[in-house]
Amino acid sequence: MSYLKFEKALMTNLQDSLPKELLRTNRSGAYSCSTIVDCNTRKYHGLLVVPVPELDNENHVLLSSLDPTVIQHGAAFNLGLHKYQGDNFSPNGHKYIREFNCDNVPTTVYRVGGVILKKEVVFQHYEDRILIRYTLEDAHSPTTLQFRPFLAFRSVRQFTHENAAINREYQEIDNGISTCLYAGYPSLFMQFSKKNEFHYEPYWYRGLEYPKEQERGYASNEDLYVPGYFEMTIKKGESIVFSASTSEIKTSSLKHLFDKEVESRSPRDNFFHCLVNAAHQFHNRTANDDRYILAGYPWFKCRARDQFIALPGLTLSIEEQDYFELVMKTAERGLREFMVGKPLSVEIDEIEKPDVPLWCIWAIQQYAKEAGKERCTKLYSTFLKDILQYIESGRHPNLQLHDNGLLYSEGKEEAITWMNSTINGRPVVPRSGYIVEFNALWYNALRFGAAIAREENNEELANHYEALAEKCKQSFVPMFLNEYGYLYDYVDGNMTDWSVRPNMIIAVALDYSPLEQNQKKSVIDICTRELLTPKGLRSLSPKSGGYNPMYVGPQDQRDKAYHQGTAWPWLGGFYLEACLKLYKRTRLSFVERQMVGYEDEIFYHCLGTLPELFDGNPPFRGRGAISFAMNVAEVLRTLELLEKYKYQN
Template structure:
């Protein structure tokens, strides 16, 4: 039986299926996403959503959805599903679904009387092209298939409404048409593998509603343009291929192209393979040589901090060192351009954030553990040294190495850490001064750089680094360790943040830490008692002031909950690493039980991946972005660590 498979009883229950989403990507920034019954519930949903760099830096929904209608004896059975204002659904094609399977490619089986129609969908790698194969599995009389496309041609951040500017023009192409609603957009090609009749019948479907936007306090309805419909005969056992793309395709090649794409897909037949599939969805190729990691879907771009935190888990943990090196090659160029004050030639955002170079060293450290120090020195030894010297020389605009060996940063006016929610531009969590994870990263970087220098027999440099590290260690303990057995989150002059936050977990998870074993144990114990949930670590303890665990309501309300109690799976990954390092085999069963909470996510929300965060209180509802790179990465890295300890 398939791992991700749902029967008729669930597929016909809208309360059960509408929260379940499905994401497909092309590894070049475009994606296709909807619910598993093809009813769009977000403005970010769409069958073909692509970047249009000529317009802006956002993705754009070209083809919103596609309704298929089965026709027999003149009777029409529309398999589509749309939500309209007033909680009205029309048509109600979900009632014909017999089963849904998401093993290799998403497959939906419909039954209408004696007709059984199978639909399979893939997104072609590195092309802005969605492919759908309709197969008439069974039919007892002549059958027609009618396909009606719903067009949007708008940014994922906006809505489209009926207007007189939208172009109704179209051109015939090989077994289909191409059309473009607005100037500046690419043409949309809609083609089939066999001849068909296109009936031009332009119409605006008004008041399509997106409940997820209602939940988030945004406008939630739009109008979609349908230029007409395609109609063709289909025989029992026959397959008809549909392609929607920004470029024309030779329709006689569609069958081969679809089969090739299916062959390249890895099965999602267990927890691990789902995560591997999700990891590949964050791949982003731009141009011939540049490789990136997208921070998440559907609204995140390539962010520097997310790239370096996620990179080891998304690549090394699944034996894909080559992609680590490709991404790091692009990222290193961006880092060097920033450190040397040159214009950036890479599309990585927030590379100026003060902890980004230190997370880069942490990522390289994981690479060294995977491939060996010698190869690491050959590939990245110079970069590690250059970052250390860049920080020591005080060249970063917002990172100062103080006399006590600690790093200071200014975060009162602008958020500079991963806890970056803001209200009117001002940080909601104004972490400033000496920040705990910045200095843990710095100590870890100094010790790792010293180790690499020792392998290279650079004894003078080793001595210098060790001296700096020892000064940092002593000052860290004096500054951050409090009498309650945990670490201050940040210290700014006489102001010490006593809030219990998860950023101290890195002190027990990193390979090099200023803390001794007893101090690490105390940190882990506090995190276990006050921060641990089945979905990761809370961003704030329920015992601390300002605890706000429910990420719901309008934008401003959600901003105040974003880092004030919500649970983050990627932090749970570092927590589990800390447990394994400190307790080793005795915590294996505990960690395995923790992983159950993450495996549950495979079947809810966005199938086969991990959402951005969850509420900090039961029942820990998933919130935010449907798929988040750092979360997938850290769970994959934890699985690899578990394997090492299990077979040790």
């Protein structure tokens, strides 16, 4: 039985099928994304969406969609689906869908009378090429197929509208055409594995509407250009492969290429395999062979903090140590450039944030647990020492080590933590001063640094780190632990934040914690009572002022809710790790039940992955980016921890 499979009843009910999205990536920054009924509901949706570095650092929708039409006995049945203004859907091709599954590759089966047509889609690895295979599984009379390409040629953050500047010219190529609507864009090559006729019928389809943009308070209408249509006959049992790319291909190789791509796909036949597949989608390799972890899809690039938090779960937890090393090699170069004030040669955003080097050390620490201290010492001991020295010497522009052993950062005017939403340039949650997770990470980093120093028989350096760590610990508890048994989120002079927030759980989950056992238990208890949801930890307790759990509405409204009660699975990962460390095997069934809440989600929002965040109140709807690296990573890391604790004596 298929895992990610949906029958006709769901597919033909747009209320159920339209919210379900599907993402395919090529590991080089391009992607293909739409709903499972191929009706685009976001401006970010498209069949071929690629970076165009000659224009900007955004992705661009070249091919929005491809509408197939089945013709028998002169009757045409269009299998496409678009939403137009006024809540009108056309041409309602979803009513012909018999089933959909994506256990291996996304596969849609259409039935039109006696015609059964199967469509399978893959995105070629490391090439900006989408491949679609159409197979006529059954037909009782001669059948013709037509394909209409809907072209956009615009940034994912903009819309295209009917205009006279468009270049309507096209060139005939091997079994297809190439065209480029605007100067500066690459040509789009559309080809088939079978000889066909292209009928030039240029036409603007006006007033397409994207409901997800309406929900977010943005403009939501655009026009798309269709240059004409391709036409060919197809016999029962025959397969035809369509290719859309920024480069031409020999069409005789398309069928073999499609088979090769299918063979390389990891199955999505259970929860774990879905997350492994999702983990690979965040991989990013540039032309100079640098490796990155993208923060999420469809609008995030590589962000330093996200990359270091996500890296262990996306690589080490699925036994891909080699990719951890490749990403860390690129990241080390970027962090070293930042630490010495050189221009960055890497494409990593927000590397200047003060907690980034601390999360980098945490990621290396996870590597040491998987690969062993010996190999970790060989690869990263010098890097680790340099980061700790950089922080200790006060060279970071916004991370100062005070005499009390704690780190201080200024965050009143700028968002400096993961709680980074802003309105008019100012942080919605202005966390400033002694920040709880910064200092927990600092203590952990010093203790880990001491362990690596001892691995190198450098007792003097180890003792130095231990002394700094002890000083941090002696100040940490008086600074952050309050009379109610939880930790202040931050302390800045006379300003003490009493809000119950999830950042304190990091101090409990770390391998080296400045807290005693009874203090850890108290923090976990508070998090369980006030922050825990089936989708992770809330970013703010319902009992705290400003609780705003619903991430809906226009941008300003969503910014105010972003970290004021919404739930985050990646924080749930640290919470579950803390529970396992404190309560060991007695919490295994509890952790397994939490995993069920995440597994339920991969059948909604974006299939096979986890979204950016969830509403903090029932029914805990998924919101934001459709696939988020830190969430997938921490669930994978939790699954790995579950297995380890299961087999402990």
